[in-house]
Structures are given as C-alpha cells and as structure tokens.
Amino acid sequence: MSIHKSDIKKVTTHQLQTMKDRGEKISMLTAYDYSMAQLIDGAGVDIILVGDSASNVMAGHETTLPITLDQMIYHASSVIRAVSRAFVVVDIPFGSYQGNSSEALRSAIRIMKESGAHSVKMEGGAEIKESVIRVLSAGVPVMGHLGLTPQSIYKFGTYAVRAKEKEEADKLIADAKLLEECGCYAIVLEKIPADLAKRVSEEVNIPTIGIGAGPHTDGQVLVMHDMLGITKEFKPRFLRQYADVGSMxxxxxxxxxxxxxxxxxxxxxESY
Structure with a gap:
C-alpha cells in the first residue's frame, strides 16, 4: 500500500507519543540513500533510521565503529531529500559523543544543520547522561538505545541477548527511566528478553521501539537490507524476511x- 501525497502528514515526536498513548504500533526501518528512502517513505513507514549499520551494509565493515560523522551526514542528507512523511533519525557514530558532552553537542548540531534530519540517536544510559542532556538542551530531539548497543560490541564480546541476569536488567530499567527523565522522546531496545522489554515499555511513558525484543514494545525496527533479503549471511532469530530481493x-x-x-x-x- 502506498500513501497518496495529499494524505501526507509529517510524523513528529508528538505524533509518536500519541501513537503510544492510543496503542498504535510504530513502524521503523533503516535507509541510507535517496532511492531506497523514497520507496520506504512512500510505503508509509513512520520512522526512518539512518543507522550506523551503514558501516556494515553499505561499506562492508565488520562492526559499526569505523563509520565517521561526515559519512553519516552524507547518508542522512541523501535520505532527507527523499522523505515526505517519515520522521528521520540519525545515529551519532562511535567516538562522536561518548565521554565529552561538548563534542556530543557539536556532532548533533552538525547532523541537524548539514543533513536536515529531525533527530539523533545515542547508545547508552547513565554513562552518556551528560551528553544526552547537553544535546537536548540545544533543542535537538534524542532517541535513546539500550540493551545490545553495537558501538560497545568489543566490550560485550558477543552479539548475544543482553540483560538476561537481574543486575543488568535492573540497570537497563533504571537507564530507560533516566533517559525519559533527561527528555528523550523514545528508546530503542535491542536484543533483550521479551518480558523485560514489556516491563520497560510499561514503566516508561515514552515510546519503546524493539529489535529482537519481542512483541510488547511500542514499535519495531529492522535493518532494511536484512528484511529484504539483500544481506544473505545475517539471519538472526528476530529477523522476518519480507522479500528475497537479493536473489531477484x-x-x-x-x-x-x-x-x-x-x-x-x-x-x-531499443536502438535509435
């Protein structure tokens, strides 16, 4: 189903909150270029994430760590030019906000000014509190990200499910509440037990968006290359493949x- 231009109403943080409040699920997908973003936006996705997963699916890196701020701005600018309706969120890449709130603010402002994006996303809880507050104080909307945080993959040492133990689960709940208190408008919950994601979604008032976090979050996100079958080698349990575009x-x-x-x-x- 495609959306007619006359029916377009821009998605905003206010609308996302309204969707949670009335129990309407939020759809979110990644995009990294103009052509794909145009197709995804036209199909009615609520949020487009310009993810640092571009490091993997666009550039062929093993992790999300190598992608730079300049590269994220390039991808985000390409997506923004295609979008009529969706709310566009951009990952601040690794090394551009951790441990330095001034650098976090500079990075967020560059993304917003140079790409025209609507929001940024940052991974972590209490560890990045100062950076989150600093970015929000400049009027930049921030989406949080808890659970499996791919920018910290070398610390974890594995892409396995996070927060199975009580201590890590309690910290995740505390971090979610902290991000809400700071002023984040939504939180991505990645690869955590479904029961924990349900609890977080009930205990915070802002929308939660899950990836490998079960059916009880307020929305879902997938990497577009994965759900379309373009990336062949990545088939985790949480992924539903909606087409085999790679084979086509x-x-x-x-x-x-x-x-x-x-x-x-x-x-x-075909000749002139």
Whole structure:
C-alpha cells in the first residue's frame, strides 16, 4: 500500500507519543540513500533510521565503529531529500559523543544543520547522561538505545541477548527511566528478553521501539537490507524476511549479462 501525497502528514515526536498513548504500533526501518528512502517513505513507514549499520551494509565493515560523522551526514542528507512523511533519525557514530558532552553537542548540531534530519540517536544510559542532556538542551530531539548497543560490541564480546541476569536488567530499567527523565522522546531496545522489554515499555511513558525484543514494545525496527533479503549471511532469530530481493537482483543481472553476451540486447526496438 502506498500513501497518496495529499494524505501526507509529517510524523513528529508528538505524533509518536500519541501513537503510544492510543496503542498504535510504530513502524521503523533503516535507509541510507535517496532511492531506497523514497520507496520506504512512500510505503508509509513512520520512522526512518539512518543507522550506523551503514558501516556494515553499505561499506562492508565488520562492526559499526569505523563509520565517521561526515559519512553519516552524507547518508542522512541523501535520505532527507527523499522523505515526505517519515520522521528521520540519525545515529551519532562511535567516538562522536561518548565521554565529552561538548563534542556530543557539536556532532548533533552538525547532523541537524548539514543533513536536515529531525533527530539523533545515542547508545547508552547513565554513562552518556551528560551528553544526552547537553544535546537536548540545544533543542535537538534524542532517541535513546539500550540493551545490545553495537558501538560497545568489543566490550560485550558477543552479539548475544543482553540483560538476561537481574543486575543488568535492573540497570537497563533504571537507564530507560533516566533517559525519559533527561527528555528523550523514545528508546530503542535491542536484543533483550521479551518480558523485560514489556516491563520497560510499561514503566516508561515514552515510546519503546524493539529489535529482537519481542512483541510488547511500542514499535519495531529492522535493518532494511536484512528484511529484504539483500544481506544473505545475517539471519538472526528476530529477523522476518519480507522479500528475497537479493536473489531477484542476482537473477536480473545474470539475465542482462546473458543478453549482452548473446547480442540479444539491445535489439532494434531499443536502438535509435
């Protein structure tokens, strides 16, 4: 189903809160370029995340750590030019906000000014409190991110489910409440037990958006390349693949190569 231009109403933080309050689930997907963002926006997704997952799916890095602020701004600018309705959130990349609230503010302002994005996302709880407060004080909306935080992957040493033990679960709940108190408008919960995600979603008033966090969060997010079957090697339990676009592309390109080699393309009708 595509959305007609006349029906477009820009999604805002206020609308996202209203959606939680009335029990309407929030849909969120990643995009990193103009063409894909246009398709996703046209299909009616509420939030587009310009994720630092671009480091993996666009640049081929093993982790999200190598991507730079300049590269994130480039991807975000491309997405913003395509979007009519969705709320666009941009990850502040690793090393651009941790431990230095002044740098966090500079990074957030650069993203907002140079890309035209609507919000930034930051990973962590109490550890990044000062940075979150500083960014929010400048009027920049902040989405939090708790649970499995990929920018800290070398600290975790694994992409396994987080917060299974009581101590880590209690900290996650405390961090979620802290992020709400600071003024974050939403929190991503990644790869945590469904029961814990349910508890967090009930105990904070702001929307929660899950990825591998069960059905009780206020919304869901997936990486677009994963749910479309473009990335072949990544098949975690939480991923539902909605299409096998990767195979379609391989087949189409194979047919093109065959037609060029056999001199079938271009034919007379395709020539001037």
């Amino acid at each position: 592309i391989t087949e189409a390109v194979g047919n093109y190569v065959k037609d060029v080699k056999s001199k079938d393309f271009p034919n007379e009708k």
